[in-house]
Amino acid sequence: MPLHLTPEDARRYLESGEAPGPHLDLIGAMAAQAAAAGLRLGLFEALADGPVPLPGLAAALGADPAGLRVLLGALTATGYLTEGPGGYAPTAVARSLLGGYGNTLLFWQEVTAGLWGGLEESVRSGGRTADFYAWLGERPDVLARFQRLLREQAEWLGEEIVDAAPLPDGARRLLDLGGGHARYSIAYCRDRPGLRACVVDLPAALEAGRAATASAGLTGRVELLAGDVRGELPYRGQDAVLLFNLLHGFGEEEAAALVRAAVGTLRTGGIALVLERDPGHRGDAVARAFTSFFELNLHHTQGGRLHSPATVDGWLAAAGCPGTRRHVLTRSPAHVLTVATRA
Ligand SMILES: C[S@@+](CC[C@H](N)C(=O)[O-])C[C@H]1O[C@@H](n2cnc3c(N)ncnc32)[C@H](O)[C@@H]1O
Known part of the structure; x- marks a missing residue:
């Protein structure tokens, strides 16, 4: 999801040019890939009833714990998950993926990953x-x-x-x-x-x-x-x-x-x-x-x-x-x- 920026970071990335604004788009594109992977793994459904610690989550998803930890870290950094004493839990943003937006996100992620290479050629x-x-x-x-x-x-x-x-x-x-x-x-x-x-x-x-x-x-x-x-x-x-x-x-x-x-x-x-x-x-x-x-x-x-x-x-x-x-x-x-x- 789009990062929540502090007013100071928003100024540096989006207004003053001190930091590259497109870096935020790069992170957004990566976050969409990570959220799509989470959806395909069944991650958000597995967290729907409350926080789950990493080992239990890895077992439930049939995933490698080390690989899953890295994905969970990325999704936590981009606002899909929180990490607390009971394990990982979905934020309101992640819950919208279960409420129907998951299909939309997967569709557009698949279209952009599969078809948007060479965008400049159709423009040329x-x-x-x-x-x-x-x-x-x-x-x-x-x-x-x-x-x-x-x-x-x-x-x-x-x-x-x-x-x-x-x-x-x-x-x-x-x-x-x-x-x-x-x-x-x-x-x-x-x-x-x-x-x-x-x-x-x-x-x-x-x-x-x-x-x-x-x-x-x-x-x-x-x-x-x-x-x-x-x-x-x-x-x-x-x-x-x-x-x-x-x-x-x-x-x-x-x-x-x-x-x-x-x-x-x-x-x-x-x-x-x-x-x-x-x-x-x-x-x-x-x-x-x-x-x-x-x-x-x-x-x-x-x-x-x-x-x-x-x-x-x-x-x-x-x-x-x-x-x-x-x-x-x-x-x-x-x-x-x-x-x-x-x-
Ligand atoms: C965006 S969808 C709209 C579907 C439906 N009319 C609606 O409004 O929900 C466009 C539809 O047009 C069909 N379509 C696109 N090109 C076509 C063509 N050359 N001949 C027949 N159908 C075509 C697609 O298969 C698709 O079902």
Whole structure:
């Protein structure tokens, strides 16, 4: 975790230049690796019920006591653990890893360790130098973490989105492009008993959708179609098409073409819904930094970028959907939902 600096150290590292500020980033990067190792070892779970001394902890984790002592020292120095007479105990920061953030930390640690080498090459060339989805497809564990992140976000936002953007009266057909885990299709199908949905995504992503639709009892109403959304899209005459967190995986030209093709699947009066993280979102310093690094990952691993709501409006208008409605989601103010009707 970020080190707690005394005001004097903060001045020396962050303001006066007497000490190198980037040294703090180096320690932060090392701390993330150490916390990820702790998670994989089951360290934080083993400490969940109270302090445990080193020998007992090493036995419980099946770890070498000398190796574990060094890791515990690093995690204590960076604020994850405290050491007291009863042994090592987790701080509030470490407890957040057990409360769900552990999956997020492991996912991003794996992405940055596995894909961010050569970051400067994608900046120099302007094109991606890694392939996020191919890389994920070869790593079922990391893909499962990614799907869990998306699923949790969809379960949190789905209700608000269905309320904010109801489908046209009598809607019967919905196309969910890049909808992998199928949670948004499921939310709309639950809201509209007469609705059938088709999710189009890469084969690996559809595994999660298959399990979700089965457990929702919607196997017969949600079709899962493996395919590349940049190719010919299935179906015409749709009542609604979803482009949720999909456009940011592509550069401007491909994203605009995708919007055009998506609108082309709609009937007159059908609606296009676009959900994207807003690059102009003014959150706190942490939110601004995360959005910037999120976009850096898009550029480097997918050739993508965050497209502004105004840019998306322009693509929708050019595709035949003049006049859009925008909803900033109260459950995630960093996300904008754009709704447009095919004229
Ligand atoms: C960031 S996820 C968003 C998933 C879901 N729509 C959501 O909002 O939670 C992007 C999805 O697009 C899919 N995807 C990316 N490129 C694709 C392509 N060329 N063809 C089909 N699906 C693609 C990915 O597999 C992934 O499921």
